[in-house]
Each structure stands twice: as structure tokens, then as C-alpha cells.
Amino acid sequence: MLLHPASERENWWRDAVIYQIYPRSFASSGGPLGDLRGIEGRLNYLADLGIDAVWLSPFYRSPQFDAGYDVSDYRDVDPRFGTLADAERLIEAAHEAGLRIIVDIVPNHTSWDHELFRRAVAAGPGSPEREMFWFRAGKNGGSEPPTNWRSVFGGPAWSRVRDLPFVAGTPAAEEDLYYLHLFDRSQPDLNWRNPAVRTEFLETLRFWLDRGADGFRVDVAHGLMKDPALPDWSGAVEMAGVTEKPEPAPFFDRDEVHEIYREWRAVLDEYSPERILVAEAWADTEERLARYIRPDEMNQAFNFIYLAAPFEREALRDIIVQSLRQSDRVGAPTTWVLSNHDGVRVCSRLGYRDTSRGANGIGAHDPQPDRELGARRALAWHQLTAGLPGVYYIYQGEERNLPEHTSLPDEVREDPTFARTQGAELGRDGCRVPLPWESGRPGFGFSPDGATWLPQGEDWARYTVDVQEADPHSPLHFFRTLLRLRDELELGVGSLEDVCDEYGAGVLAYVNRAANSNRAAHAQRPPVLMLTVFDDAAPLPSGWRVLLASDPAASSLGEGEMIPADTTVWLVPVE
Numbered sequence: 001m002l003l004h005p006a007s008e009r010e011n012w013w014r015d016a017v018i019y020q021i022y023p024r025s026f027a028s029s030g031g032p033l034g035d036l037r038g039i040e041g042r043l044n045y046l047a048d049l050g051i052d053a054v055w056l057s058p059f060y061r062s063p064q065f066d067a068g069y070d071v072s073d074y075r076d077v078d079p080r081f082g083t084l085a086d087a088e089r090l091i092e093a094a095h096e097a098g099l100r101i102i103v104d105i106v107p108n109h110t111s112w113d114h115e116l117f118r119r120a121v122a123a124g125p126g127s128p129e130r131e132m133f134w135f136r137a138g139k140n141g142g143s144e145p146p147t148n149w150r151s152v153f154g155g156p157a158w159s160r161v162r163d164l165p166f167v168a169g170t171p172a173a174e175e176d177l178y179y180l181h182l183f184d185r186s187q188p189d190l191n192w193r194n195p196a197v198r199t200e201f202l203e204t205l206r207f208w209l210d211r212g213a214d215g216f217r218v219d220v221a222h223g224l225m226k227d228p229a230l231p232d233w234s235g236a237v238e239m240a241g242v243t244e245k246p247e248p249a250p251f252f253d254r255d256e257v258h259e260i261y262r263e264w265r266a267v268l269d270e271y272s273p274e275r276i277l278v279a280e281a282w283a284d285t286e287e288r289l290a291r292y293i294r295p296d297e298m299n300q301a302f303n304f305i306y307l308a309a310p311f312e313r314e315a316l317r318d319i320i321v322q323s324l325r326q327s328d329r330v331g332a333p334t335t336w337v338l339s340n341h342d343g344v345r346v347c348s349r350l351g352y353r354d355t356s357r358g359a360n361g362i363g364a365h366d367p368q369p370d371r372e373l374g375a376r377r378a379l380a381w382h383q384l385t386a387g388l389p390g391v392y393y394i395y396q397g398e399e400r401n402l403p404e405h406t407s408l409p410d411e412v413r414e415d416p417t418f419a420r421t422q423g424a425e426l427g428r429d430g431c432r433v434p435l436p437w438e439s440g441r442p443g444f445g446f447s448p449d450g451a452t453w454l455p456q457g458e459d460w461a462r463y464t465v466d467v468q469e470a471d472p473h474s475p476l477h478f479f480r481t482l483l484r485l486r487d488e489l490e491l492g493v494g495s496l497e498d499v500c501d502e503y504g505a506g507v508l509a510y511v512n513r514a515a516n517s518n519r520a521a522h523a524q525r526p527p528v529l530m531l532t533v534f535d536d537a538a539p540l541p542s543g544w545r546v547l548l549a550s551d552p553a554a555s556s557l558g559e560g561e562m563i564p565a566d567t568t569v570w571l572v573p574v575e
Contacts, residue, residue: 018392019049027446051394070110101214108224109190133179135179147231253282303335336385345430350374380566389494392492400474408433429454434454531563540562
């Protein structure tokens, strides 16, 4: 069954490999926090890995209550990460290395330290400044919040203006008003129905485009528009999106949000070479998600349904079909992603019996994942993912199979989720621990003096670059080969044929074929048969040889020999 047609390589972003960098945890040029100069110093590592672009999580000025997603100035760099000149130099150096730079933009909310919010509080009720945010009187004489909405981080989504840390001694301290924050109380939501908000962000887009940014990843892209009536809602939300939804949420995935992205796309289209928009959008269905990537809106949208899927044949088969069908309907590429800075790392969650997206964090007192099983499954799933047509995202450290830090002490946790839920949810710190680079140095070489803002795992030497480069069977070598073959074989723009029914109930099987229309006969790319074996071993089919296997032991298998469970192999016809 043909799921997706092949195409020629035209736009770089249709089959790119994009690597997410969480700046505070990637590499440091000095001090416990990663920084822009630390990233610049590792560009050769990234280029050698074989990626096409880097997505940088926020590095703007921020009080860092939510690790930079609480922005106080969208047009400057936080001194913790460097200077604006450092950002400009990083973009230039990345381009010289053949890499593009996608920057994070956070339009749903600002920091309470942002000048716009400070002015709004000071300006008072009924002012134009106040209309840029959501201020409302409470219910029952002000004793209750305006609505029953809950924050994604836990607790109410409304806080009193008079409780802000900077209002003491001002007229605002006497006001009995609330402000909306769907996330932390330090992150007031913007009112995108106000034209002044739209103008402000169009200027911010141009600011970074003029400095060479190749695009934007749009945080909480589904959340900008709220129902102006602010009705109560009986559903529930968490980091994985809407989890209980008796009726549509009045603040997520509203149809009006698409007007904003059409306006943004028009700005990006003014620039050459081509710039892109990537949506972090949670939607209930692939069809709703596809609305963000119509031809006049964004270029890509994260496929969170795939990210949250269990490592099971039927679940993945169904999601792959639906993902390709909906993105093809609007002429956009599908994105494939297994981990990011907001969830448990894939090689840890796959170490459990239940492999679906689980708890928000793992602690020392929780049942621990089977590390070796999780690592094995993760490589198999990565190889399956790399063979699918579309865009492939990699979260920093995945190329070394870095696990979640599952024993962080509570006293070092910084995720606001941990505090707002009184520890009921551990939060995302475990997937944000600074990367290890060199086995024989303090802090595994993360910073010159070994300082790290979160403690690393004691046995993380195995995940350093020098150790993995010395081992030809390491995940790092595997990923370099994986990305090289993906590029050479043009798997990201190939057709995809579902042949699962030919290989048994425990095998996910696809054939990826190149367009081959512009190639001479001697340069025709062979079809690639991709098999992912789940619970039980399966025989290598006749007429095919192994090109790449996620399990090194499967690399030399011959016809009829058994492919181990939790393994992916790419096969090409025997000549």
C-alpha cells in the first residue's frame, strides 16, 4: 500500500535533520550554565554528525523562572548566555559550517519583568497598555479567580495583581484584579486580539531575520487565541497537552490563531534565502494539526502524536499512516520527533513495560527503567524514524543515547512544575541535565572548571564523545552512519510503501523508493526495505542484504537468519 509519493529535493526544510540545542545544557565557555560561545565551539561536532540545522531554545533576556521561556526582552541576549554580538557571530559561524539556525520565539506569554507587562500594571484599569494582557476582576467580590482555568504547570491559571513582586507601594497594590497565566505565574499571557501585540511581534521577527536567523520554532503555537468571553471549562491540561477534554478548550487550538500565522508567513516570505516557521502545536487530531501547515501558514508542525506513541507495531503503523495522509493533504512535510526538552528522554521511557509517554519526570524512588533495554529500543526507533519521508528532529544527547537523569535530588530541581504541584510532578529537569563531553575531566568537560547547573549522572563517562568515538559500535558512530545514509539515499523525500502484511504481526515493514526521475540509469537509487522487529525475532528475507542495523549483531546476518527483537534493519536488494 503506497502511503506517500516520492518527490525531488527542492526545499531544504522538507527532509532536513534538525538538532535541538537547549543552550543552558549543551556546552559552556565558562560557568555552570551553557552559553552561545560554548555552542559555537561545538559546531564542528554538529557538522560532523550530519545535521542540516540547529534549533536553539530561548537565549533571550529572562529572569529564568522557566528556563528562559519567560522572556523579558525578545531582542536581546540574556547575559548568562552571552551578548547580542555572540548570537550574531554564532549565526554567521553556523552558516559557514553549512548549518542553519532556527530560533525559538515565545509569543503566548512574556515574563512579568517584560517592559510591556510592567507598563500595563502601572498604567491602571482601562488603559491601552492593560489591553495587551488579560486582566479581569475576580468572582464573588474578588475572592475567587475570574475562571476555573488551571495552569499547565499546576494550580490556578490566574494570580492577583497585588501579589506581583514589584507592586508594593504602587496603586496596583490596592487593585483587586487578576491576570491570566496559562503557565507559571511569572508568565502573563498576551492578548493577541490586540493589534499592538501583533505589531510588537512582527518587529521581533524582522529583528532576528535581519540578523540571519533561518526561521522560528513557535512555542505554544496553539495557545495564542482565547475565547474573549473567558468561560469556565471543566477539562484539564498538562505538559502533554489537553488530557481531559469534555468540550473544546477555550484557550487552545482556536480557529482564529491561523490569522496570526498567515501574517507571519507573509513577513518571512519577504526574505531570501527561504526562512521557515515551525509550530509547537498540540492538537487533538492529525487533521487539526495539519491546519497549521497549510501553504500560506507554517512550514512544519511537530508531530507530538508520534512522540507520545508507545513503541508498539500497530500504534506506530496507524500513526505513520495518519501523519503522512494529513500532511500530504496540505502539501507539507511530516515531522518525526522522539524527545525534546519537555519530556522524559526516549531511551529511558522505553525501558519500561509501558512505553507510551508516561510520568512528567522520574525520581530516585520511582521504579527505574531498564537502561539497556531502553537504549536498544531507542536506537531501533531512531532508525525507523530516520527512514520515514519528512523532517527528522534530534534532541541533544540522543545521538549518544543519553538517558534521563533519574536520581536528581529534590533540592536541585528548578522546573516550576515541581514547585507548583508540591512535588507531585517531578518536572522536566531530568531531561535537561548538562551534556557530558570528555570522560576524564570534571563535569565531563561541560565547562572549563567542571561546574554544571544540574548534577550529571555519576556513570555518564560512557556517554562522552571521546569514549563513544573510541568504540566503533557506539551510538555516536551509529548516528553518523544513519544520517549519512539517510542523506545519500534521499530517504527524506522518498516514497513510502507499507508492506507490513508480508512480514508477520511482529514486524513493521516499509519500502522507501527514490523518485529517480533525474538520475542516469547507473545512478538509480535502490529501494530500501526497512524492518522494525518488536517482541520476537524475525527471519531476514531472501533477496536482501543488510545495509544498516540498530543492533551491531544484526549487521552481518544472512538470508534466513533471525533479526533480534527490538531491532531495525535497512536492507537493499542483493546484486
